[in-house]
Amino acid sequence: MTPEHISKGRGRPLENAQRRRWIDEMNDGSTAVPWGEAKLSVVRALVGEISPFMRAVSVQNAPGILKVWVYTERDATPDEQEDFDACVMTQVVSDFPDEFASGEMEIGFEFVSVSCSARVNAEGQLVFMRKEETIQP
Numbered sequence: 001m002t003p004e005h006i007s008k009g010r011g012r013p014l015e016n017a018q019r020r021r022w023i024d025e026m027n028d029g030s031t032a033v034p035w036g037e038a039k040l041s042v043v044r045a046l047v048g049e050i051s052p053f054m055r056a057v058s059v060q061n062a063p064g065i066l067k068v069w070v071y072t073e074r075d076a077t078p079d080e081q082e083d084f085d086a087c088v089m090t091q092v093v094s095d096f097p098d099e100f101a102s103g104e105m106e107i108g109f110e111f112v113s114v115s116c117s118a119r120v121n122a123e124g125q126l127v128f129m130r131k132e133e134t135i136q137p
Contacts (some may be wrong), residue, residue: 008030033105034098042068043127045091050128051080055114060124068109071120076111084109098101 033041038061047058056071070084072078089109099105114120120129 004074033061033066033099037095038066038092039125039127041092041095042088045088045095046128048083049088050130054128055116055130055132056122056126057123057128058124058126064104065106065108067107067124068092069123070109070111071114071122072111073114073116077111081111085109 018122039059042057042059050057051072053072053076055073056072058069058071068089077083089107090091093100093107096105100107116132122129
């Protein structure tokens with residue numbers, strides 16, 4: 001059995017044509033960097049860079065900009081923000097050098113402080129969220 005015909009669970013195996021159609025739907029050409037590749041790049045860049053005060057990380061890949069939000073339990077210090085920029089964001093940029101060098105794509109990040117008693121209402125799509133106790137209203 002080839003990898004193209006392997007399925008998980010009870011679903012039918014994905015045929016190559018169906019797989020390509022789904023990939024084309026995700027990569028509609030409206031962004032310089034395909035969504036799946038952008039998300040994977042951020043997740044890979046986060047490996048080893050998550051600090052204990054980080055509650056969640058989300059990503060939005062909109063036309064012309066890749067935006068990363070970091071939700072924290074307290075305000076991040078300037079040094080912590082600089083480290084995140086130097087480690088995570090630089091690694092993401094290095095995954096797509098042509099898009100960022102040409103100005104076709106911009107990248108940005110924002111730290112958002114959310115107290116531990118509040119729920120994180122993330123922008124974009126979550127790529128990381130730590131396990132927390134359920135918050136009772």
